[in-house]
Amino acid sequence: MKQTWFHRSLRPLLLSVAILFLAGLACGAGAQTRSPLTYSLVAKPGDLTVDQMPGPGPAKKHSEDFTFTVANTSDTDYEGTAPNCQLFDVEVFRLVSSGTKSIWKWSQGMMFCEKVTDVLIPAGLSWQRSVTWEFSAMDVTDGKYKAVATFIPSHTTTETTFEIKTVH
Numbered sequence: 001m002k003q004t005w006f007h008r009s010l011r012p013l014l015l016s017v018a019i020l021f022l023a024g025l026a027c028g029a030g031a032q033t034r035s036p037l038t039y040s041l042v043a044k045p046g047d048l049t050v051d052q053m054p055g056p057g058p059a060k061k062h063s064e065d066f067t068f069t070v071a072n073t074s075d076t077d078y079e080g081t082a083p084n085c086q087l088f089d090v091e092v093f094r095l096v097s098s099g100t101k102s103i104w105k106w107s108q109g110m111m112f113c114e115k116v117t118d119v120l121i122p123a124g125l126s127w128q129r130s131v132t133w134e135f136s137a138m139d140v141t142d143g144k145y146k147a148v149a150t151f152i153p154s155h156t157t158t159e160t161t162f163e164i165k166t167v168h
Contacts (some may be wrong), residue, residue: 037071039158040069050140051137063133068158072125075124077120147161
């Protein structure tokens with residue numbers, strides 16, 4: 001088969017592009033991008049016992065406090081953005097046999113400004129927020145619970161688990 005000038009010129013170019021593409025894949029395969037941010041979520045008091053028969057009067061309120069921390073372990077500042085003024089969220093799930101069931105979300109019913117929001121965490125420092133989930137004994141059942149915190153600028157989550165025991 002007779003090759004034209006076009007085929008003779010194009011083949012080396014395509015071969016060069018293919019080699020560069022494969023070399024890029026090989027270099028990228030071993031490289032892992034490690035985020036300079038670390039995430040933690042602490043629940044206090046953590047495991048909890050609530051009395052579902054507290055006696056006369058209004059139902060006693062119980063609470064679980066969540067402290068969400070994003071630490072910048074890098075030697076450079078973290079600069080991120082959120083699509084609006086909401087920078088984080090915390091959601092509580094009850095662990096059930098079929099998976100999880102959402103029972104509380106901090107941001108539910110809230111409104112946030114519609115402005116892209118810059119987030120700066122200086123090198124070596126942390127960003128921290130705390131929220132409280134208040135509930136009555138009738139709102140919960142015995143079992144394991146999971147709280148999930150989301151840092152919206154990085155779309156990263158972290159979680160903690162705790163248990164609630166009810167007494168009658």
